[in-house]
Structure formats: structure tokens, C-alpha cells
Amino acid sequence: MATAAVEIGNADIYNPRKILDHPEFRVLQEGEKPKPEANIAAFYNPQHQIHLVEKPRPKPGPGQVLLHVRATGICGSDVHFWKHGRIGDSMVVSDECGSGHESAGEVVEVGEGVTQWKKGDRVAIEAGVPCSQPSCDACRTGRYNGCPDVVFFSTPPYHGTLTRWHLHPAQWLHRLPDNVSFEEGSLCEPLAVALAGIERSGLRLGDPVLICGAGPIGLVSLLSARAAGAEPIVITDLFQSRLDFAKKLVPGVRTVLIKRDLKPKEQAEEIKRAAEGPLKLTLECTGVESSVHTAAYATVFGGKIFIIGVGKNEQVFPFMHLSANEIDVSLQYRYANQYPKAIRLISAGLINVKPLVTHRFPLEDAIDAFHVAADPAQGAIKVQIQD
Numbered sequence: 305m306a307t308a309a310v311e312i313g314n315a316d317i318y319n320p321r322k323i324l325d326h327p328e329f330r331v332l333q334e335g336e337k338p339k340p341e342a343n344i345a346a347f348y349n350p351q352h353q354i355h356l357v358e359k360p361r362p363k364p365g366p367g368q369v370l371l372h373v374r375a376t377g378i379c380g381s382d383v384h385f386w387k388h389g390r391i392g393d394s395m396v397v398s399d400e401c402g403s404g405h406e407s408a409g410e411v412v413e414v415g416e417g418v419t420q421w422k423k424g425d426r427v428a429i430e431a432g433v434p435c436s437q438p439s440c441d442a443c444r445t446g447r448y449n450g451c452p453d454v455v456f457f458s459t460p461p462y463h464g465t466l467t468r469w470h471l472h473p474a475q476w477l478h479r480l481p482d483n484v485s486f487e488e489g490s491l492c493e494p495l496a497v498a499l500a501g502i503e504r505s506g507l508r509l510g511d512p513v514l515i516c517g518a519g520p521i522g523l524v525s526l527l528s529a530r531a532a533g534a535e536p537i538v539i540t541d542l543f544q545s546r547l548d549f550a551k552k553l554v555p556g557v558r559t560v561l562i563k564r565d566l567k568p569k570e571q572a573e574e575i576k577r578a579a580e581g582p583l584k585l586t587l588e589c590t591g592v593e594s595s596v597h598t599a600a601y602a603t604v605f606g607g608k609i610f611i612i613g614v615g616k617n618e619q620v621f622p623f624m625h626l627s628a629n630e631i632d633v634s635l636q637y638r639y640a641n642q643y644p645k646a647i648r649l650i651s652a653g654l655i656n657v658k659p660l661v662t663h664r665f666p667l668e669d670a671i672d673a674f675h676v677a678a679d680p681a682q683g684a685i686k687v688q689i690q691d
């Protein structure tokens with residue numbers, strides 16, 4: 305059977321049904337070896353299954369670029385969609401859906417009118433493609449992460465970038481310099497989340513900062529806060545192993561293990577002791593209600609809690625404490641305009657994301673990769689799939 309199904313292209317990339325209904329789309333049986341060069345991908349579904357699928361290799365239409373995806377990191381949200389079938393009320397898994405949005409790859413073919421890319425170019429893939437219409441306030445004003453019509457590949461219903469051949473609009477790709485690997489290029493995605501938070505939080509040189517949570521997002525926030533000149537930095541987690549990882553990554557960081565039997569106020573006292581002074585800014589990277597409470601009690605009068613983590617639909621905040629201490633609360637939704645910055649920071653050596661990758665799998669073993677990413681006992685920070 306031919307691997308090149310030319311009828312998939314153009315607007316079809318925004319129509320997930322075109323893939324699901326295509327005669328070349330099929331779910332591989334467990335243990336079945338995919339055909340070499342086949343456009344395999346890892347798909348999750350409403351039955352909480354994750355499996356390899358074969359789908360047609362698309363053909364670039366005008367303004368599009370066909371990419372060979374070379375590295376993709378598994379994000380907590382990929383695992384969440386697989387295991388829980390939804391994030392909040394608006395992102396619900398209702399059919400087979402392709403995973404992955406932390407990707408970098410190589411240009412294979414360009415469509416009509418694409419002049420800025422050529423075969424062999426190396427790029428980071430910005431997975432959220434907003435409408436870019438002048439009538440869209442979010443797009444027109446540059447806050448395109450708020451675009452109501454954004455197609456975010458891997459958020460249902462849009463299939464993700466964890467695949468071999470991915471079609472993307474030319475203007476949502478970012479060139480990787482020779483000294484930035486595909487692996488680092490794919491880490492630009494979680495880094496973009498942290499950089500967006502850092503930018504909007506207003507962090508300044510010498511600010512004392514608390515980071516709640518030492519998962520991948522907490523760790524890229526740690527690297528970014530350090531590069532931005534925060535001092536001291538205190539990081540918390542429920543697991544000593546994650547704090548040890550943070551300490552290896554940024555030796556100067558101070559760590560506080562969160563104990564489930566302590567109240568947020570008691571926990572905050574420990575954090576303040578570790579900081580040996582007031583904490584001006586908290587970057588909250590768990591989305592867990594009790595952690596937001598701890599952050600509130602640890603942050604100084606006039607400070608800010610910047611919440612990057614996402615969690616329960618409704619949460620209770622210590623309102624009067626925040627009010628009586630003029631503590632600002634801000635939140636972050638994905639990112640806008642951060643990829644070029646992320647690439648510059650990595651290329652110039654100001655941020656080293658390489659140590660975050662703890663596990664690597666070939667594309668054929670993507671399902672094993674998901675099982676490692678989903679099992680805390682495996683101790684993974686970032687699991688990558690490379691092809």
C-alpha cells in the first residue's frame with residue numbers, strides 16, 4: 305500500500321475526522337510491528353486506551369510544510385487526556401485523538417508559496433495555531449494564546465505532533481540554530497510556558513522567589529528564574545527525589561519538602577525559614593489548592609502569586625489573607641511570543657534544558673514511553689520519543 309495519500313493536506317489538518325475516516329487510518333494490534341516509514345502516531349481515546357495508529361502521510365498545501373518529527377516530549381496533559389479523558393469542561397476526549405505537542409523536526413517538503421523554509425531545515429514546532437484573523441482581538445493584539453479558534457495540536461479534537469510526518473503552517477515554525485538539538489527544540493514548549501509566566505510575573509533581578517512543584521514545569525521555571533537573576537530561590541515538592549533533581553539542576557536552590565500532615569501556614573513558615581527573608585514572588589507550578597494556600601502564606605505583603613499550574617475547576621483561596629496583604633494573584637494559559645526567546649536562551653547557554661530528559665524511546669515504542677511517563681515509580685522527569 306502506498307504511504308503517500310495525497311488527499312490529506314490544506315485545511316484537512318484542522319479537520320480531525322479526515323484522518324479518522326481515511327482508509328489508511330488503523331489502530332495497530334498490541335505487539336504489531338508498523339511498516340517502515342509508515343506515519344505512525346500515539347492516539348488516546350475515550351475508553352482510556354493509548355495505542356499506535358497508522359495514518360496517511362499528508363501532502364503540504366499552500367503555506368504548509370511537511371515535517372519529519374524528530375523529537376517529542378510527553379507532557380502531563382497528554383497523560384491526563386489518556387487516563388482521565390478531559391481537562392476541565394472544555395477539553396474533552398470524545399474520539400480517537402493524537403497526542404503530543406512538545407515537538408521539533410526537520411522540513412521534508414514545502415507547499416506552494418512557502419519561501420522561508422526548505423528541505424532539511426531544523427525547526428521547533430509551535431503546536432498552538434491561532435486563527436490570525438484581523439477580526440480576532442486576541443490575535444490582532446498579540447495575545448494569541450487567547451484566540452477562541454486556536455487549533456492546539458493534541459488537545460481534542462485536534463491530533464497531536466507525536467507522529468512521524470506532521471503537516472504545519474509555515475509561519476508557526478521556529479528555526480533551530482545548529483547548536484540547538486531536536487531534543488532541546490522540543491523542550492522549548494514547556495520552556496515557553498515558564499517564560500510566559502516569568503514575563504507576565506514581572507520578576508526582577510535579585511527578587512526572592514518561591515517555586516511550588518518540581519515537575520517539568522517547576523524545573524523549567526527554576527531554570528528561567530535563575531537565568532533572570534532571582535535570588536534566593538526556594539522550591540517545594542512532595543517528593544524528595546524531585547527536590548534532589550532540582551538541586552542537581554540548579555545547585556544554589558533551596559528546597560523544602562512538603563509534608564501532607566502540615567497545614568499550609570506551618571508549611572509556609574518552613575519555606576520562609578529556608579528563604580531567610582521575605583518571598584516577593586511565587587511561581588505556583590502544581591495547580592493544587594493546598595499549594596496555592598501555602599504560596600499565599602509564604603508570600604510577602606505586596607507580593608505576587610503567579611499560578612502556572614492547572615487543577616480543579618473550582619478552588620477556594622485564603623481571600624482575606626490575600627486581601628489584607630495586597631498579594632496579587634495572576635494565572636497563565638499556555639503562551640504567546642515565547643518560542644524565539646526560548647531558542648535564543650538555549651542557544652546562548654543561558655538556560656540548559658538538556659538534563660531534563662531522563663528517558664528516550666524510539667517512535668515505535670511510544671506506548672512504552674507513555675507507561676513510563678505515567679508511572680511515578682519510574683522517576684521520569686521528561687520522557688522523549690525520538691525518530
Ligand SMILES: NC(=O)c1ccc[n+]([C@@H]2O[C@H](COP(=O)([O-])OP(=O)(O)OC[C@H]3O[C@@H](n4cnc5c(N)ncnc54)[C@H](O)[C@@H]3O)[C@@H](O)[C@H]2O)c1
Nearest residue numbers: 380517519520521541542590591595612613614636637638
Ligand atoms: N498554564 C499552562 O498553560 C500550563 C502548561 C503546561 C502545564 N501546566 C500545568 O503545570 C503544572 C505542572 O506541570 P508538570 O508537567 O510539572 O506536572 P507534574 O505533575 O509532573 O509536576 C507537579 C509537581 O508538583 C508536585 N506537587 C503536587 N502537590 C504539591 C504540593 N501540594 N506542594 C508542592 N508540590 C506539589 C508533584 O509532586 C510534582 O512533582 C500542571 O498542573 C500542568 O497541568 C500549565
Ligand SMILES: OC[C@H](O)C(O)[C@@H](O)CO
Nearest residue numbers: 379381391456459497638
Ligand atoms: O503545554 C501546553 C499545555 O499542556 C496545554 O495547554 C494543555 O494543558 C491543554 O491543551
Ligand SMILES: [Zn+2]
Nearest residue numbers: 379380381405
Ligand atoms: Zn503541555
Ligand SMILES: [Zn+2]
Nearest residue numbers: 435440443451
Ligand atoms: Zn484568533
